[in-house]
Amino acid sequence: MGRHARVLTLAVAFLTAPVILTPPALAADGDDFSGQCEYPNANYPGRPWSLQRVLLDELWSQSKGKGVRVAVIDTGVDVKNPQLKDAVDVKSGRNLLPKGLKDENGDPVERGNENGTTDTVGHGTKVAGIIAARPAKDTGFVGLAPEATIIPIQQNDAEGNGNTETLAEAIRHAIREEADIINISQDTSEAVKPDPDLEAAVDEALAKEIVVVASAGNDGLGGNVKKTYPASYEGVLAVAASDRNNERASFSQSGDFVDVAAPGVDMISTVPRGGHCSDNGTSFSAPYVAGVAALIKAKNPTWTQRQIVAQIEQTAERTIAGHDRLVGWGVVDPVRALTEDDEPIESPAPEEGLGEARAPAAAAIPLGETPDERNARLGTYVAVGAAILVAGLGGAAVAIRDARRRARSGPPSGDVRSGHAAM
Incomplete structure (x- = not known):
């Protein structure tokens, strides 16, 4: 036991x-x-x-x-x-x-x-x-x-x-x-x-x-x-x-x-x-x-x-x-x-071995854009705008093409337009 x-x-x-x-x-x-x-x-x-x-x-x-x-x-x-x-x-x-x-x-x-x-x-x-x-x-x-x-x-x-x-x-x-x-x-x-x-x-x-x-x-x-x-x-x-x-x-x-x-x-x-x-x-x-x-x-x-x-x-x-x-x-x-023993010591040193505390740094407050930041922002706008323009032009071309096709062929028989029945 x-x-x-x-x-x-x-x-x-x-x-x-x-x-x-x-x-x-x-x-x-x-x-x-x-x-x-x-x-x-x-x-x-x-x-x-x-x-x-x-x-x-x-x-x-x-x-x-x-x-x-x-x-x-x-x-x-x-x-x-x-x-x-x-x-x-x-x-x-x-x-x-x-x-x-x-x-x-x-x-x-x-x-x-x-x-x-x-x-x-x-x-x-x-x-x-x-x-x-x-x-x-x-x-x-x-x-x-x-x-x-x-x-x-x-x-x-x-x-x-x-x-x-x-x-x-x-x-x-x-x-x-x-x-x-x-x-x-x-x-x-x-x-x-x-x-x-x-x-x-x-x-x-x-x-x-x-x-x-x-x-x-x-x-x-x-x-x-x-x-x-x-x-x-x-x-x-x-x-x-x-x-x-x-x-x-x-x-x-x-x-x-x-x-x-x-x-x-x-x-x-x-x-x-x-x-x-x-x-x-x-x-x-x-x-x-x-x-x-x-x-x-x-x-x-x-x-x-x-x-x-x-x-x-x-x-x-x-x-x-x-x-x-x-x-x-x-x-x-x-x-x-x-x-930490490079050299022997006979008595401890009071100040040694302590890390020095640093005062905390204040957070930076941005007052405005730097030139680099402004150029980067404008560059982004230009790129996004160009993409939108390209997409818009492509969409318009498709719409014009479809409209021309409809004009050549006329409306289909029995089609309904604007909510009114065909006569």
């Missing part, structure tokens, strides 16, 4: 007080992709909207992410999904959940495989699919970087048994496994800075030129503005969620720490045991950006992590100069990020 997806509550422990890592909104999935998600599920037949906005052929002519390693620190990555089977490096994976855990009923919690390839929640499997799912003939869904490699690190579960200690350990494991990109689709719900060891682990990754991508959070309803972690740490690429209109999704966290936005509404991706479901949240915006980072890294292997981040920020779609607290530098544009 399929296993139902549950809302993910991720807890991070401080030295003194717990911090909740908020999950994405509950998925609305199913065989018709609008009900509850089952594992396995049906394949999504078309191309999801988040990929329709990208010219994939043009994008992949630049890079497919080959050779780039992306660590997914999450609830595990299920390799039973055919699109992830060849995308995951199972030897480098790790399960960091504590042993001997019990749920709220006192029953043992399933930890899963020690290499991080068990995902009873489905969250990590969706995240991995957005980054690097391989193409398949029965679906239009595919990862943005379909030749990148996933490092599966199971650090949390549905009961929220992950904490700052396991998250920091997961980052350090990714460093040891030579990750190029680290994706963290978890965030704190309180604007309180966590245990300094987590920030230290992030700094270690940045020092190794690893791009660290983190979701901004889903507590943005009502204009709520606050910092979340690890997204708010200096150097982390913090990702908000955008909708089909390239505007901030209503739930997406706002704040000065937000760097860019990416699609995060009705996101189709892979689920455990096969098939696809849709879900919402910045948890799925972050891997979209991590996939773009993998493409840039594969194309420009000597670029620093800061240059890769700046490239994503600089080429994002934005309607104002500079940065704002809703979508940061704008909504990520994968094709621009891969094609």
